[in-house]
Structure formats: structure tokens, C-alpha cells
Amino acid sequence: MQLPEFVLCLAALATSDIHRTIATGSHEWIAPTATDARSPCPGLNTLANHGYLPRDGRNISVPMILDAALEGFNVDPDGLIVAAKFGLLSGNAPTTLDLDALVLHSLIEHDASISRGDFALGDNLHFNETIFTTLMNANPGADNYNTTSAGQVMHDRLAISLATNPSITNTPKEFALRTIESALYLSVMGNPLTGIAPKEFVQIFFREERMPIEEGWTRPTTSITRASLNALGAVIIANANWTATQECEALVLGPDTTI
Ligand code: HEM
Ligand SMILES: *[C@@H]1O[C@H](CO)[C@@H](O)[C@H](O)[C@H]1NC(C)=O
Ligand SMILES: *[C@@H]1O[C@H](CO)[C@@H](O)[C@H](O)[C@H]1NC(C)=O
Ligand SMILES: *[C@@H]1O[C@H](CO)[C@@H](O)[C@H](O)[C@H]1NC(C)=O
Ligand SMILES: *[C@@H]1O[C@H](CO)[C@@H](O)[C@H](O)[C@H]1NC(C)=O
Numbered sequence: 001m002q003l004p005e006f007v008l009c010l011a012a013l014a015t016s017d018i019h020r021t022i023a024t025g026s027h028e029w030i031a032p033t034a035t036d037a038r039s040p041c042p043g044l045n046t047l048a049n050h051g052y053l054p055r056d057g058r059n060i061s062v063p064m065i066l067d068a069a070l071e072g073f074n075v076d077p078d079g080l081i082v083a084a085k086f087g088l089l090s091g092n093a094p095t096t097l098d099l100d101a102l103v104l105h106s107l108i109e110h111d112a113s114i115s116r117g118d119f120a121l122g123d124n125l126h127f128n129e130t131i132f133t134t135l136m137n138a139n140p141g142a143d144n145y146n147t148t149s150a151g152q153v154m155h156d157r158l159a160i161s162l163a164t165n166p167s168i169t170n171t172p173k174e175f176a177l178r179t180i181e182s183a184l185y186l187s188v189m190g191n192p193l194t195g196i197a198p199k200e201f202v203q204i205f206f207r208e209e210r211m212p213i214e215e216g217w218t219r220p221t222t223s224i225t226r227a228s229l230n231a232l233g234a235v236i237i238a239n240a241n242w243t244a245t246q247e248c249e250a251l252v253l254g255p256d257t258t259i
Contacts, residue, residue: 027051027072029210038209039099040109040116040125043184045209047072048099057099062088072211073188076225082253083108083180100125110174112161114153114182115206120167132206134160145202147195147232150182151239162245171248176259179240183232184224189217192224195232 027050032038037057038045044065047053052068053060065084069075086108090101103109105119115132117123134156139149161168183195189205189212190197204212211217222228252258 029208030055032057037098037100038125039102040113041099041102042115042127042206042209043069043073043188044099044102046205046211049209050211053099059093059096060099061096072219074192074220074223075184075188076223079224079226079229082257086253106169108177110177111165111168111170112154112158112174112178114157114178118161118165118168120165127206127209129207131157135206136203139199143200144190144196144198145186146197147183147186147235148239150186150195151236151241154178154182154236154240155242158240158242168245170245172244173248173251173259175240175242175244179233179236180229182236183229186232187224187229188220190220192220192222192228192232195235 029049030051032045032049032055036048036055038048039057044053045057047068048055048057050072052072053064062081062084065087066077066080069080070077087097087102088095090097090104090107103125105124109119109124111118111120113124113131114135115127116125117128117131135145135153138153139145142149158170162170185202185205186192186195186197189201198217200215201212201217204210204215250258
């Protein structure tokens with residue numbers, strides 16, 4: 001490298017990269033490479049894109065997930081531990097999972113998602129702007145989403161899937177997962193107690209799987225717990241006008257939890 005180029009490089013580093021790294025520690029957003037594993041979950045993908053989870057998305061243990069969600073989003077382990085343990089069943093490794101394996105249909109992955117297509121219709125892994133239109137256009141006239149709009153989005157997405165997917169699965173299990181996921185995006189991108197989340201933050205979270213720090217987002221100061229998620233979930237459910245189109249058996253998930 002010639003000296004002028006070297007000096008230019010240093011100047012570029014000093015004015016951008018170094019400052020950016022200082023601002024965000026080791027947690028700057030870096031887009032995944034073609035070989036990095038990513039999931040149908042915008043939350044886990046965002047944590048990987050910011051280095052709270054391994055950026056390659058592989059060999060991830062339950063404690064790694066719980067630590068990352070707490071550090072990155074202030075989600076208490078009690079709100080995620082069942083999902084995280086369930087996630088281990090996506091692969092054969094005894095104590096770790098790879099993010100891409102979470103695409104396994106009907107483990108956690110379900111139909112009528114808000115940003116991904118249905119399994120039987122094609123791609124149930126990647127963000128899809130057409131699918132996302134329902135959430136994007138929700139709560140017209142306001143600059144935030146809330147528990148009312150989140151319930152309406154769940155209703156409308158399910159109606160689209162019921163009309164277009166003859167193989168749809170829609171039992172109380174899927175509804176419970178969809179509800180907690182809606183409570184999660186409102187909580188991590190907004191206020192975990194009121195469920196009010198700026199549209200701009202939610203859209204960046206889904207589209208870019210990025211924490212919108214440059215746009216003014218900060219990690220929630222209120223701990224996001226099973227109780228806070230269920231409180232938002234109750235209002236979301238009231239606005240989703242949901243009915244099952246199939247039934248499922250009760251699932252025992254641990255000594256204190258049956259759904
Ligand atoms: C900070 C923690 C988390 C946040 C903020 C989060 C958020 C979300 C959201 C908003 C969705 C809905 C996406 C959609 O409908 O298009 C989702 C889906 C999903 N999440 Fe997470 N999640 C978190 C933790 C987890 C954990 C611990 C697991 C399990 C290891 C998990 C597995 C999944 C899977 C498999 C889906 C796909 C469901 C589907 O739409 O088919 N997530 N998550
Ligand atoms: C990580 O997971 C891959 C499979 O995804 C496996 O082949 C590899 O041995 C694991 N590496 C470590 C260090 O556990
Ligand atoms: C996105 O979803 C729409 C609606 O289901 C579908 O027609 C389209 O093929 C999907 N796009 C991709 C890239 O999968
Ligand atoms: C959500 O926002 C809409 C539009 O501003 C409003 O009518 C509705 O009452 C709000 N819901 C909640 C729970 O705040
Ligand atoms: C709620 O669902 C029921 C049964 O599917 C339907 O008859 C009713 O019209 C729905 N109400 C609203 C407000 O969407």
C-alpha cells in the first residue's frame with residue numbers, strides 16, 4: 001500500500017469506523033454473509049446481526065440465547081426459556097441449535113406469520129415485503145403500532161392464510177405463539193408496559209433485522225417478562241377475534257407450564 005492510500009485509510013477509519021465501533025462497542029450491525037445461518041425469527045436474527053449471538057448463527061445454547069436477549073433487548077429469561085428449550089428440538093445436537101434449523105414447520109414456526117410466508121406456499125424463512133404489508137399499513141393515521149393494531153394484524157394475516165393456504169395449521173398452539181411474538185415486537189421496539197411502539201422502529205427491526213439505534217431507539221429500560229408479555233397479549237387477543245380451525249392436544253412444557 002502506498003503512503004497516501006495508507007493515510008487516507010487511517011483518516012477514513014478515524015472518521016467513521018472507529019467512531020461507529022466506539023458508539024456501539026462490539027455490537028455494531030453487520031449484515032449476515034451468505035454462509036451465516038439465520039432464522040424465521042427477526043428477534044434472534046437481530047441479536048446475531050449485532051453480535052449478541054454468534055454472527056454465524058450456529059452452535060447456540062439456551063443460556064447464550066437468554067443472555068443475548070437480556071443484554072440486547074432486556075427480555076427476562078422467564079419470557080423466553082420455553083421457546084429457547086423448544087428450539088433445541090430443531091436439530092440433533094444435544095445442547096445447541098443453528099438458527100436456520102428453526103424453520104422446522106410446526107415446532108415453533110407456524111402459518112399466518114406477519115413477515116414470512118406459509119410453509120405450504122413456499123418460503124417460510126425469509127422476510128417477505130408483500131406479507132409484511134398488513135403490519136406496515138396497520139394503525140393508519142398514527143405513527144406507532146399498539147396492542148389494538150397488533151391484534152387486527154393477526155386477524156388479517158390469518159384471514160389471508162385461510163383464504164390462500166389449504167394446508168394451514170391454526171390451533172391454539174399457533175395462536176399462542178403468534179400472540180407472544182406480537183407482544184415481543186411491541187415490547188422490544190417500544191414500551192413493554194403500554195405496548196406502544198414507533199412504526200419506524202418496528203419496520204427497521206423486521207426489514208433490516210437491525211436495532212434502530214441511529215434513529216433514536218434505545219434498549220427498553222423496563223424488564224420484559226412473561227407477565228408483561230402476557231398482559232399485552234391479553235389485549236392483543238381481545239382484538240384478534242380468533243377462532244381455531246383445528247384442535248390440538250395439551251402440551252406439557254415443564255413442571256409449571258401446560259398450554
Ligand atoms: C428477544 C427475543 C425474541 C424476539 C424479540 C422475538 C420476536 C419474534 C417475532 C416478532 C416473530 C414473528 C415473526 C413473524 O410472524 O413473521 C418471531 C418469530 C419466531 N421466533 Fe422469535 N423472538 C425472540 C426469541 C425467540 C426464541 C428464544 C426463539 C426460539 C429459540 C424464537 C423462535 C422464533 C421462531 C422459530 C419464529 C418463527 C415463527 C413464524 O413466524 O413462523 N424466537 N419472533
Ligand atoms: C457447530 O455446529 C456444527 C453443525 O452446525 C458442527 O458440525 C460443529 O462441530 C459445531 N462446532 C462446535 C465447536 O461445536
Ligand atoms: C412473498 O409473498 C407473496 C405473497 O404470498 C408471494 O406471492 C411471493 O412469491 C413471496 N415472495 C418471495 C420472494 O417468496
Ligand atoms: C391504538 O392506536 C389507535 C389509533 O391511534 C387508537 O384508536 C387505539 O385506541 C390505540 N390502542 C391502544 C391500546 O392504545
Ligand atoms: C369475529 O369472528 C366471528 C366468527 O368467526 C365472526 O362471526 C365475527 O363477524 C367477527 N367479528 C369481527 C369484528 O371481525
